[in-house]
Amino acid sequence: MLADQPRNRKSPDPMSRPQNPRPLLSHLLVWCVAACLVAGSLGGLALADDRLYEATVTVENRDRPARQAGFERAFEKVLVKLSGDRQVLEDPRVEDLRGQAGRYVQRFRYVDVPDDGVGLEVRFDGAALERLLTDQGLPLWGAQRPGVMIWLGAVHDGRRVILGGEEGRSLMEELERVAEARGIQLIFPVMDLEDRAAVDFADLAGGFHEPVLRASERYSARYVAAVHLQPRGDAWSGRWRLLGQDLREDVRAEGPTVEDVLDEGLQSLVDVLGRRLAIAGLLPGDDHVQVIVDGINDMEDYQRVREYLSGLSVVAELRPYQVEPERAVFVTRLRGSPRDLERGVSLGRVLEPSETGADTPEPGTLARVNLRLSR
Numbered sequence: 001m002l003a004d005q006p007r008n009r010k011s012p013d014p015m016s017r018p019q020n021p022r023p024l025l026s027h028l029l030v031w032c033v034a035a036c037l038v039a040g041s042l043g044g045l046a047l048a049d050d051r052l053y054e055a056t057v058t059v060e061n062r063d064r065p066a067r068q069a070g071f072e073r074a075f076e077k078v079l080v081k082l083s084g085d086r087q088v089l090e091d092p093r094v095e096d097l098r099g100q101a102g103r104y105v106q107r108f109r110y111v112d113v114p115d116d117g118v119g120l121e122v123r124f125d126g127a128a129l130e131r132l133l134t135d136q137g138l139p140l141w142g143a144q145r146p147g148v149m150i151w152l153g154a155v156h157d158g159r160r161v162i163l164g165g166e167e168g169r170s171l172m173e174e175l176e177r178v179a180e181a182r183g184i185q186l187i188f189p190v191m192d193l194e195d196r197a198a199v200d201f202a203d204l205a206g207g208f209h210e211p212v213l214r215a216s217e218r219y220s221a222r223y224v225a226a227v228h229l230q231p232r233g234d235a236w237s238g239r240w241r242l243l244g245q246d247l248r249e250d251v252r253a254e255g256p257t258v259e260d261v262l263d264e265g266l267q268s269l270v271d272v273l274g275r276r277l278a279i280a281g282l283l284p285g286d287d288h289v290q291v292i293v294d295g296i297n298d299m300e301d302y303q304r305v306r307e308y309l310s311g312l313s314v315v316a317e318l319r320p321y322q323v324e325p326e327r328a329v330f331v332t333r334l335r336g337s338p339r340d341l342e343r344g345v346s347l348g349r350v351l352e353p354s355e356t357g358a359d360t361p362e363p364g365t366l367a368r369v370n371l372r373l374s375r
Helices: 021-039 064-083 086-090 092-098 126-135 169-182 193-198 201-206 210-219 258-277 299-311 338-346
Strands: 054-059 105-113 117-124 148-156 159-162 223-232 235-244 247-255 288-296 315-324 326-334 351-359 367-373
Touching: 054 064, 054 105, 064 086, 064 092, 064 105, 064 117, 064 126, 064 169, 086 092, 086 258, 117 126, 148 169, 148 201, 148 210, 148 258, 159 201, 169 258, 193 210, 201 210, 201 223, 210 223, 223 258, 235 258, 247 258, 288 299, 288 338, 299 315, 299 326, 299 351, 326 338, 338 351, 338 367
Parallel strands: 148 223, 288 367
Antiparallel strands: 054 117, 105 117, 148 159, 223 235, 235 247, 288 326, 315 326, 351 367
16 A cells, blocks of 8 residues: 655655655656646557457459458458357348448458468458447447356267367367357366366266366356267267356257357357347447546556556546546446446456445436456
């Protein structure tokens, strides 16, 4: 904690070394940040993961009509990533947007793809697409996304295995391919002695998920998927269960190959998670909210908090308002409610809601969200 300067103390000799530099640093932080607020030199938003705005598709050739068709297919892939739900492509509003895909292309290039095809890698203007989704009232799932812990038991190469470490490497690569296409990160167990003692194949096959949840605690995973894959005649069947934060959702997937079941099962799980965490457009009557963050000890803390808040999908606009010793105050415009902001913050590791949480405003005052820096 940074202490205030004693009030009744003779000023030290300016040439002497201060006995305790922390109060001086505290006030220096306040003045430095205040000067930056006046000068407006702290502008700029935190950059989201570029892969959210990129997609690669196969095109027939390098002619302009094929390229335009490729832009539209890449546009669809990016919309699914940004919205968190494949059903967004069935929305009538998206049909009108497909023909505008070329307007949002920042750059593109041709790349090699398997089977001697022509690949078109497209990057879109992420900020413009996010504005487009919110203006249309479509769901938007920002860059702050939780990792998903995967415990998957399957028969692989004639053996019953739980994916992790070097077990089932080809199956993990298939899951990671799907995860990248949907803009999420997967966490696999390392399957060391501790993991092997905690979870066995029978737990996943029998649907016993308490051992899975206990074993996931060492990985600090907010969401856990317990999966069992098995052959059924000439086909495959998979049972997926997503668990975490008062969420329990079951998904079943079937297909001719294990790859098909991995693809459809994980896609469906991400749809569930995206519907839960995405924010649908700007709420009517949306107003500004005051965000108070405690635990700010230095300029590095302040910059970290500011960039983190700017990168949250729920935050449409962020303005520094006031800086005090150990505290920073921002005024924000949200794409949802103060509770949505608290929920978005809880997905990361930078900030956490304080005990007081969000305050109900009195007439004529701003709503307040009270947060603190995680340590």
